[in-house]
Amino acid sequence: MPAVRETVDQVRSIDVDRYKYGFATDIASDRAPKGLSEDTVRFISAKKGEPDWMLEWRLGAYRRWLTLREPTWARVHYPKIDFQDIYYYAAPKGPAPKSLDEVDPQLLATYEKLGIPLREREILAGVERPRVAVDAVFDSVSVVTTFKDELKKAGVLFMSMSEAIREYPEIVRKYLGTVVPVTDNFYATLNSAVFSDGSFVYVPEGVRCPMELSTYFRINERNTGQFERTLIVAEKGAYVSYLEGCTAPMRDENQLHAAVVEIVALDDAEVKYSTVQNWYPGDKAGKGGVYNFVTKRGDCRGARSKISWTQVETGSAITWKYPSVILRGDDSVGEFFSIAVSNGYQQVDSGTKMTHLGKNTKSRIISKGIAAGHSSNTYRGLVSAHRKATGVRNHTVCDSLLIGPDSAAHTIPYIEARNARAQFEHEATTSKIGDDQLFYARQRGIGEEEAVALIVNGFVRDVIQQLPMEFAVEAQKLIGVSLEGSVG
Amino acid sequence: MSAEPRTLKTEAELALAEQYRGARAILPGSAAVARKRDEAFATFERLGLPHRRVEAWKYTDLRALMRVAVPVADPPNPVAVTAALTDADALAGIDRYRLIVADGHFQESQSDRQALLAEGVEVATLAEFLGFDHPSVLDILATPPGAGEDAIIALNAALATDGVVLIVPPGTIVSKPIEIVHVSTTTGATSSYSRSAVQVGAGASARLVVTRTGPLGIGYQANSVLGLSVGAGGRATVVDIAADGDRSQHLASFSARVAEGATLDHLALRAGAGLSRLQGYFSLEGEGAGLTASGANMLDAKAHGDVLLLIEHAAPATTSRLLYRNVAKDDAVGAFEGRILVRPVAQKTDGRMMVNTLLLSDSAEFAAKPELEIYADDVQCGHGATTGQIDETAVFYLQSRGVPRKEAEALLLKAFLAEPLAGVGDPALAAAVEPLVDAWLAGAPE
Numbered sequence: 001m002p003a004v005r006e007t008v009d010q011v012r013s014i015d016v017d018r019y020k021y022g023f024a025t026d027i028a029s030d031r032a033p034k035g036l037s038e039d040t041v042r043f044i045s046a047k048k049g050e051p052d053w054m055l056e057w058r059l060g061a062y063r064r065w066l067t068l069r070e071p072t073w074a075r076v077h078y079p080k081i082d083f084q085d086i087y088y089y090a091a092p093k094g095p096a097p098k099s100l101d102e103v104d105p106q107l108l109a110t111y112e113k114l115g116i117p118l119r120e121r122e123i124l125a126g127v128e129r130p131r132v133a134v135d136a137v138f139d140s141v142s143v144v145t146t147f148k149d150e151l152k153k154a155g156v157l158f159m160s161m162s163e164a165i166r167e168y169p170e171i172v173r174k175y176l177g178t179v180v181p182v183t184d185n186f187y188a189t190l191n192s193a194v195f196s197d198g199s200f201v202y203v204p205e206g207v208r209c210p211m212e213l214s215t216y217f218r219i220n221e222r223n224t225g226q227f228e229r230t231l232i233v234a235e236k237g238a239y240v241s242y243l244e245g246c247t248a249p250m251r252d253e254n255q256l257h258a259a260v261v262e263i264v265a266l267d268d269a270e271v272k273y274s275t276v277q278n279w280y281p282g283d284k285a286g287k288g289g290v291y292n293f294v295t296k297r298g299d300c301r302g303a304r305s306k307i308s309w310t311q312v313e314t315g316s317a318i319t320w321k322y323p324s325v326i327l328r329g330d331d332s333v334g335e336f337f338s339i340a341v342s343n344g345y346q347q348v349d350s351g352t353k354m355t356h357l358g359k360n361t362k363s364r365i366i367s368k369g370i371a372a373g374h375s376s377n378t379y380r381g382l383v384s385a386h387r388k389a390t391g392v393r394n395h396t397v398c399d400s401l402l403i404g405p406d407s408a409a410h411t412i413p414y415i416e417a418r419n420a421r422a423q424f425e426h427e428a429t430t431s432k433i434g435d436d437q438l439f440y441a442r443q444r445g446i447g448e449e450e451a452v453a454l455i456v457n458g459f460v461r462d463v464i465q466q467l468p469m470e471f472a473v474e475a476q477k478l479i480g481v482s483l484e485g486s487v488g
Numbered sequence: 489m490s491a492e493p494r495t496l497k498t499e500a501e502l503a504l505a506e507q508y509r510g511a512r513a514i515l516p517g518s519a520a521v522a523r524k525r526d527e528a529f530a531t532f533e534r535l536g537l538p539h540r541r542v543e544a545w546k547y548t549d550l551r552a553l554m555r556v557a558v559p560v561a562d563p564p565n566p567v568a569v570t571a572a573l574t575d576a577d578a579l580a581g582i583d584r585y586r587l588i589v590a591d592g593h594f595q596e597s598q599s600d601r602q603a604l605l606a607e608g609v610e611v612a613t614l615a616e617f618l619g620f621d622h623p624s625v626l627d628i629l630a631t632p633p634g635a636g637e638d639a640i641i642a643l644n645a646a647l648a649t650d651g652v653v654l655i656v657p658p659g660t661i662v663s664k665p666i667e668i669v670h671v672s673t674t675t676g677a678t679s680s681y682s683r684s685a686v687q688v689g690a691g692a693s694a695r696l697v698v699t700r701t702g703p704l705g706i707g708y709q710a711n712s713v714l715g716l717s718v719g720a721g722g723r724a725t726v727v728d729i730a731a732d733g734d735r736s737q738h739l740a741s742f743s744a745r746v747a748e749g750a751t752l753d754h755l756a757l758r759a760g761a762g763l764s765r766l767q768g769y770f771s772l773e774g775e776g777a778g779l780t781a782s783g784a785n786m787l788d789a790k791a792h793g794d795v796l797l798l799i800e801h802a803a804p805a806t807t808s809r810l811l812y813r814n815v816a817k818d819d820a821v822g823a824f825e826g827r828i829l830v831r832p833v834a835q836k837t838d839g840r841m842m843v844n845t846l847l848l849s850d851s852a853e854f855a856a857k858p859e860l861e862i863y864a865d866d867v868q869c870g871h872g873a874t875t876g877q878i879d880e881t882a883v884f885y886l887q888s889r890g891v892p893r894k895e896a897e898a899l900l901l902k903a904f905l906a907e908p909l910a911g912v913g914d915p916a917l918a919a920a921v922e923p924l925v926d927a928w929l930a931g932a933p934e
Binding site: 073387390400402403404405406407408409410411412413414415416417418419420421422423424425426427428429430431432 | 543832835845847848849851853854856857859861862864865867871872874875876
C-alpha cells in the first residue's frame with residue numbers, strides 16, 4: 001500500500017493551511033484597466049488580435065450579461081462580488097514568445113516548481129513516463145504549448161484558444177457557444193464577454209490522439225479574475241483524453257475563476273476529460289481563496305459517442321460547478337466520476353447533469369464527497385429523460401463521508417423521467433468513518449491516521465481508478481493533504 | 489432569468505382575495521384569531537399561488553394548475569352528508585370512532601364525540617377552539633417551521649372554517665382507531681378549508697385515520713391542514729387516505745412533532761384526485777424518537793400527484809424509515825420530494841429513505857428529488873430512488889410457472905404497492921386499507 005503510505009506522509013509533513021502551490025511569481029505584467037465595460041471587452045479582443053466577428057460575439061455577450069442577475073440558488077455563501085474591482089486581463093509583459101527560449105525564465109521556474117514539464121526534451125528523457133502534451137495558461141494567456149508539431153502530424157490541433165481563433169476561425173466559429181450558449185447562465189455569459197485564453201483541441205475523423213493532452217492553469221496576478229475558455233471537438237470515431245490542472249498563489253482576497261468548457265463528440269467519438277482542481281482554498285480561518293464558478297458541458301452530438309468527466313476537487317474557497325453531458329446521439333454514453341474534498345471553510349456545490357435526449361442512451365454517476373473541518377459539501381445533480389428518449393438507463397451513486405462535527409454534507413438529486421422506458425437508479429449514503437472499520441484496522445496494528453487514510457482511500461477508489469495513472473497518484477496525495485488536520 | 493416578485497395576480501388569486509374579504513366577518517374565532525387570519529392572508533397575498541420557481545413547488549405549478557378558485561362551500565345538508573358517508577365508507581368493516589367534517593364543517597349528529605369523551609379524550613371542534621381565550625389557540629393557526637413560508641398553509645390559516653381538536657391525555661390508551669372524515673358533498677364546484685390538531689400525551693397511544701372523499705366529475709377544491717404532536721414515550725399511528733373525485737384538487741399539509749422516546753407510524757394513500765399534493769413535515773424532537781413514513785401514490789388518467797416530505801432529526805439517536813411507492817399510468821404526472829435533515833445535535837441519527845416508481849404507460853411522467861442535508865458527523869443516512877417499468881425477469885419467472893402475463897403483472901403491481909402498508913404498526917389497519925389498493929388496481933386497468 002505505497003499510495004496509502006504516501007498519503008499519510010504527506011498529511012504528516014504539511015499543515016492544513018500550508019498550501020503547497022501558494023507562492024506568487026514576481027513578474028512584470030500587462031493588465032487591462034480595472035473593471036468591466038465595453039472598453040474592457042474591446043481591449044481584450046484587440047490584445048488578442050481577434051477578427052471582428054469575435055469582438056461582436058463578445059460584445060453581444062457583454063450586453064446580455066448586463067441584463068442578468070447573479071444566481072443565488074447554490075448552497076454557498078459569500079460576500080457580493082464587485083465585478084468592477086477585478087482586472088479582466090493580465091498577461092506577462094512583452095511580445096508573445098516564439099519559442100520556449102524566449103519565455104521569461106521566471107515563468108519557466110514557476111512551472112518547474114509546480115512540476116509541470118514544459119520542455120519536450122526533458123519530457124522525452126523520462127522514459128518511464130508517458131508523454132503528455134501541455135498547454136500552460138498563465139493568468140490570461142497561454143505561455144506555451146508543447147508537442148504541437150508532433151500532434152499536428154497526427155492531424156490533432158492543440159493550441160491556445162487565441163491562436164485557434166486566428167488560425168482556424170472556421171472551426172472555432174462552427175462550434176464555439178454551441179454547447180454552452182452565450183446566454184446559458186450569468187457566469188457563462190460573463191466568460192463569453194471577457195474570456196482570455198484556454199485550450200482548443202480538434203481531433204479529426206478516425207484519429208486516436210497519440211498522447212494525453214493537458215492544460216495547466218495558473219492564476220498569478222493579484223485582483224485578477226481568470227476566465228478561460230476551452231473547446232474540444234472530436235470528429236467521427238476520434239478519441240482524446242484531456243487533463244486539466246489548476247493552482248493559484250495564496251492571497252488574502254478572493255479571486256474569481258469563471259471558466260467555460262465545451263466538448264463536442266460526433267458519431268462514435270470518445271472524449272475523456274479529467275480535472276484535478278487545486279486552486280488556493282483559503283487559509284485555516286477561511287480567508288482568501290478562489291471562487292471557482294465554472295460551466296462545463298459536453299454534447300454527445302453523434303450516435304454511439306461517449307463523454308466522460310472525472311474530477312478531483314480539493315481546492316477553491318467555493319466550488320460551483322456541474323460538468324454535464326447532453327446525450328443527444330442515440331446509444332451515446334455519459335459518465336461523471338467525482339471526488340470532492342472540502343476542509344477548513346471551503347464550500348463545494350458540485351454535481352452533474354445528464355440530459356437524455358437520444359434513444360438507448362446511458363449514463364453513470366459516481367460522486368464521493370468528503371467534508372471535514374467547517375466545510376460544506378453538496379452534491380447537486382439532475383438526471384432527466386426526454387419523452388422520446390426510450391431505453392434510457394442511469395445509475396447514480398453518491399456517497400458522503402463526514403469527518404468532524406462541524407462539517408456538513410448534502411445530496412440534492414433531481415430525477416425526472418418523462419417516459420416509461422427510462423430506468424433510473426439512484427442511491428446515496430452519508431456517514432462518518434465507521435468506528436468498527438477503524439477498530440478493525442487498529443487491532444491489526446495500523447495507526448489511527450494511517451487507518452483513516454486507508455479507509456478514505458478505499459472510499460474514493462471507484463473514482464481514482466478512472467483517472468489517468470499519473471493523475472491518480474497526485475489525486476491521492478492531494479486528498480491526503482486536504483484532509484490534514486481533520487483526521488486522527 | 490429574472491425572478492422578480494410579480495405584482496400581477498391570476499384570476500384564481502383575485503377570486504381568493506375576494507372570498508377572504510367576503511368571509512372575514514363570519515369566520516370563527518376571537519379578535520386575536522381574526523388578526524392572525526389577516527396576517528396569514530397578507531402572507532398569501534405577498535407570495536401568491538406557488539409556482540415552479542418556488543423550489544418546494546417545483547413540480548406542481550399551482551399558478552398553471554389552479555386556474556380558478558371556486559367559491560367556499562356553505563354548511564352542508566345533513567341528508568347529503570349521510571348519503572355521502574354511506575357511499576364512501578372505505579373502512580366500513582372496522583370498529584372505530586368517527587368525527588365528521590363535511591364541506592369544512594363539523595357534523596355533531598354524525599360524530600362519536602360523546603363516546604370519545606367517555607374514553608377520556610378531549611374533543612373540540614376547531615370553531616369552538618378558536619373561540620377559547622387561551623394563548624395556545626393561536627398556535628393552531630401557525631405554519632410548521634419546516635414548511636418555511638408556504639402560501640397554501642397560510643391560505644388555510646386565513647380561511648379555515650372548522651375541523652377537530654383532539655387531546656389524548658398522558659397515559660391514555662385509546663381503545664379504537666379515531667377516524668377524522670373529510671367529505672365533500674356538494675353537487676357544484678366549491679372549496680373547503682379544514683384544520684385539525686391532535687395531541688397525543690406522554691405515554692399515551694392513539695391510532696388515527698384521516699380520510700378524504702368526494703364526488704366524481706365535480707371540480708371541488710379542498711385545502712386541509714393537520715398538526716400532530718406525540719409526547720414523550722407516546723405512540724401514534726396515522727393512516728391518511730385520500731380517495732378524491734377525478735376532477736378535484738386536494739392540497740393537504742401535515743406536520744408532526746415526536747418527543748423523546750415516542751414513535752409515529754405514518755401511512756399515506758393517494759388515489760383518484762385530479763390534482764393532489766401532500767406535504768408533510770416531521771420533526772423528531774426528542775432523543776430516541778422514531779418515525780416510519782410510508783405511502784402509496786396511485787396515479788392514473790390525467791392525474792397530477794405530488795408528495796413532499798421533510799424529516800427533521802433534531803435530537804440525538806433518532807431513527808426514521810421512509811418507503812414510498814408510486815405508480816403512474818395513462819397521462820398521469822407524479823413527483824416525490826423527500827428530504828432528511830440532520831441538525832448538528834442529532835448525532836447517532838439513523839435515517840433511510842426509499843422511493844420507487846413504476847411507469848406503466850409511455851406518456852406517464854415522474855420526477856423524484858430525494859435529498860439529504862446533514863450537519864452532524866456521527867450519522868448513518870441513506871436514500872435510494874428508482875424509476876422504471878415492471879421487472880421483465882420477474883414477469884418471466886411467473887410466466888414460466890404458468891401464471892398468465894396479465895395476472896403476473898397484476899401480482900407484481902400489487903406486491904409493489906402493498907409493501908408500504910406493512911410500515912403501519914397495526915396489522916388490522918394495514919389489512920383494512922389493502923382493499924383500497926385492490927380497488928385502484930381493478931378500477932383503473934391499463
